[in-house]
Amino acid sequence: MLVTAYLSFVGLLASCLGLELSRCRARPPGRACSNPSFLQFQLDFYQVYFLALAADWLQAPYLYKLYQHYHFLEGQIAILYVCGLASTVLFGLVASSLVDWLGRKKSCVLFSLTYSLCCITKLSQDYFVLLVGRALGGLSTALLFSAFEAWYIHEHVERHDFPSEWIPATFARAAFWNHVLAVAAGVAAEAVASWMGLGPVAPFVAAIPLLALAGALALRNWGENYDRQRAFSKTCAGGLRCLLSDRRVLLLGVIQALFESVIFIFVFLWTPVLDPHGAPLGIVFSSFMAASLLGSSLYRIATSKRYHLQPMHLLSLAVLIVVFSLFMLTFSTSPGQENPVESFIAFLLIELACGLYFPSMSFLRRKVIPETEQAGVLNWFRVPLHLLACLGLLVLHDSDRKTGTRNMFSICSAVMVTTLLAVAGLFTVVRHDAELRVPSPNGEPYAPEL
Numbered sequence: 100m101l102v103t104a105y106l107s108f109v110g111l112l113a114s115c116l117g118l119e120l121s122r123c124r125a126r127p128p129g130r131a132c133s134n135p136s137f138l139q140f141q142l143d144f145y146q147v148y149f150l151a152l153a154a155d156w157l158q159a160p161y162l163y164k165l166y167q168h169y170h171f172l173e174g175q176i177a178i179l180y181v182c183g184l185a186s187t188v189l190f191g192l193v194a195s196s197l198v199d200w201l202g203r204k205k206s207c208v209l210f211s212l213t214y215s216l217c218c219i220t221k222l223s224q225d226y227f228v229l230l231v232g233r234a235l236g237g238l239s240t241a242l243l244f245s246a247f248e249a250w251y252i253h254e255h256v257e258r259h260d261f262p263s264e265w266i267p268a269t270f271a272r273a274a275f276w277n278h279v280l281a282v283a284a285g286v287a288a289e290a291v292a293s294w295m296g297l298g299p300v301a302p303f304v305a306a307i308p309l310l311a312l313a314g315a316l317a318l319r320n321w322g323e324n325y326d327r328q329r330a331f332s333k334t335c336a337g338g339l340r341c342l343l344s345d346r347r348v349l350l351l352g353v354i355q356a357l358f359e360s361v362i363f364i365f366v367f368l369w370t371p372v373l374d375p376h377g378a379p380l381g382i383v384f385s386s387f388m389a390a391s392l393l394g395s396s397l398y399r400i401a402t403s404k405r406y407h408l409q410p411m412h413l414l415s416l417a418v419l420i421v422v423f424s425l426f427m428l429t430f431s432t433s434p435g436q437e438n439p440v441e442s443f444i445a446f447l448l449i450e451l452a453c454g455l456y457f458p459s460m461s462f463l464r465r466k467v468i469p470e471t472e473q474a475g476v477l478n479w480f481r482v483p484l485h486l487l488a489c490l491g492l493l494v495l496h497d498s499d500r501k502t503g504t505r506n507m508f509s510i511c512s513a514v515m516v517t518t519l520l521a522v523a524g525l526f527t528v529v530r531h532d533a534e535l536r537v538p539s540p541n542g543e544p545y546a547p548e549l
Contacts, residue, residue: 100373100376100377100378100439100440100443101377101378101379103440103443104378104379104382104383104386104443105379105382107386107443107447108382108385108386108389111386111389111390111393111447112282112389114389114393115389115392115393115396118393118396118397118400119275119396122396122399122400134261136259137259137261137265140254140255140259140261141269141272143320143321144247144250144251144254144269145273145276146316146320147207147247147313147316147317147320147321148247148251148273148313149273149276149280150309150310150312150313150316151207151210151211151214151243151247151309151310151313152243152277152280152281153280153283153284153309154214154306154307154309154310154313155214155240155243155306156280156281156284156285156388157284157287157288157302157303157305157306157309158218158288158302158303158306159281159284159285159288159384160284160285160288160289160302160380160381160383160384161288161292161299161300161301161302161303161380161381163176163367163370163371163374164299164370164374164380165221165299165300165303166179166229167299167370167371167374168298168299168300169224169229171226173371173503175226177367177492177493178230178492179229179230179233180233180367180492181489181492181493182230182233182234182237183233183234183236183237184237184363184485184488184489184492185237185485185489186233186234186235186236186237186238187236187237187240187241187485188237188481188482188484188485188486189237190237190238190240190241190242191240191241191244191245191478191481192478192481192482194241194242194244194245194246195245195249198242198245198246198249199249199325199326200325202323202324202325203246203247203249203250203253203323203324203325204250204317204318204321204322204323204324205323206242206245206246206250207242207246207247207250207313207314207317207321208314208317208318209242209246210239210242210243210246210247210314211310211311211313211314211317212314213235213238213239213242214235214236214239214243214306214310215307215310215311216232216235217232217233217235217236217239218303218304218306218307218310219232219307220232220235221300221303222300222303222304248270249326250321250324251266251269252266253324253326254321254322254324255269257324258322258324274395275392275395278388278391278392278395279392281384281385281388281391281392282385282388282389282392283385284384284385284388285381285382285383285384285385285386285387285388286381286382286385287302287305287381288301288302288305288380288381288384289379289380289381289382289385290381291304291305292380292381338476338477338478338479339479341468341469341476342476342479345467346528347467347525347528347529348467348468348476350521350524350525350528351460351463351464351467351468351480351525352476352479352480352483353518353521354414354418354460354518354521354522354525355460355480355484356480356483356484356487357487357514357515357517357518357521358418358421358456358515358518359484359488360483360484360485360487360488360491360514361421361425361511361514361515361518362449362453363484363485363488363491364488364491364492364507364511365446365449365511367492368504368507368508369383369387369446371504372428372432372439372442372446372504373439373442373443373446376437376439378439378443383443386447387446387447387450388450390447390448390450390451390454391450391451391453391454392454393451393454394417394450394451394452394453394454394455394456395454395455395457395458396454397451397454397455398413398454398455398458398459399458401413409536410458410459410462410463411459411463411525411526411529413455413456413458413459414455414456414459414460414463414522415519415522415523415526416452416455417452417453417455417456417459418452418456418515418518418519418522419519420448420449420451420452420455421448421449421452421515422512422515422516422519423448424445424446424448424449424452425445425449425508425511425512425515426512427441427442427444427445427448428442428445428446428505428508429505429508429509429512431445432504432505432508433505434505464477487514491507491510491511494507494510
């Protein structure tokens with residue numbers, strides 16, 4: 100398993116580098132890249148944002164292992180994860196309103212403080228303290244995915260008056276480097292867990308200086324900005340009306356809730372499946388992130404002028420890959436007949452599918468959901484997503500360790516088959532919808548049907 104993990108990591112990393120170098124050579128220079136004021140503004144944002152992302156990713160490989168190291172049972176660990184998910188959905192519902200009221204800069208600094216406290220709680224073996232840490236982690240996650248983006252967009256448009264067309268370029272670059280940071284964080288987590296002498300808690304300790312530096316840079320270099328948004332009740336009411344009045348939005352919500360709840364359960368299960376067989380968790384995590392980066396690169400190639408596949412096609416492919424992978428896992432995790440290498444390959448395929456799924460879903464959401472209703476609709480999407488994930492973890496909590504993992508993968512397989520049916524339904528609804536196609540080079544829809 101050790102050799103397989105390292106060889107897979109090297110192979111995936113080489114594939115990603117080859118695809119990205121090829122893409123960079125073929126890409127013409129953009130107007131935004133030559134503007135020194137814009138580049139400096141981007142740099143000020145990236146310095147803080149990338150430190151925050153790096154600290155977040157650094158903790159991911161060893162979270163489950165840490166709880167195991169403290170001798171908690173799988174059921175107790177499942178409850179800790181449920182607490183984190185519940186905290187994320189609760190704080191996620193009000194995060195946008197909180198950020199706009201408190202101020203985007205202050206919210207980013209608050210993220211640094213709460214996430215640092217979350218890391219500090221990992222030094223304790225007290226179960227209640229760890230539950231509090233999970234709640235703080237949920238708040239921090241909600242702030243990470245709302246405050247930073249809101250601060251940047253406001254500064255970009257209102258303070259610096261840069262063209263709004265440049266915003267997607269900033270976040271596209273951030274998404275790419277987010278993958279790179281995730282890959283590097285897995286390697287770094289493996290190194291500090293081995294060398295610092297603190298065991299699985301070492302990556303959490305190492306994340307604290309990164310968070311402190313991110314907060315300090317935001318305080319020094321960023322200006323404050325606020326926004327007056329609609330009341331939370333009106334936002335949710337508008338989102339619900341949009342969700343119920345447009346079948347495309349409803350089907351997208353079903354697909355997101357089912358697909359991403361399965362991914363949350365995968366995040367919980369990969370460590371107990373691979374760790375007993377001597378897998379280097381940091382390198383395994385980096386391999387996962389490299390597979391996801393490879394999927395994102397393949398998405399860009401598939402939707403390019405040369406191949407011109409549509410996001411709906413790639414969304415269907417991503418769901419099919421996950422269905423196949425979960426069927427693999429129902430056999431490779433059978434009690435007494437475990438095959439860790441086959442499970443590892445299945446996990447890599449799931450991450451590859453995620454690299455295809457997330458940009459496809461992002462494109463479809465932008466086209467289908469009106470911009471004024473996106474916050475409310477996404478709030479409604481998150482609720483069933485996290486509830487399904489929590490339900491799955493609670494089922495694991497009450498299951499026998501030897502059969503529970505295999506049974507959970509079987510349940511996830513059934514859920515993904517249902518997701519595939521929802522994708523087929525969406526495909527039927529939007530197949531004549533030219534708005535949901537990537538434009539062809541001459542500006543016309545590429546094909547008469549999706």
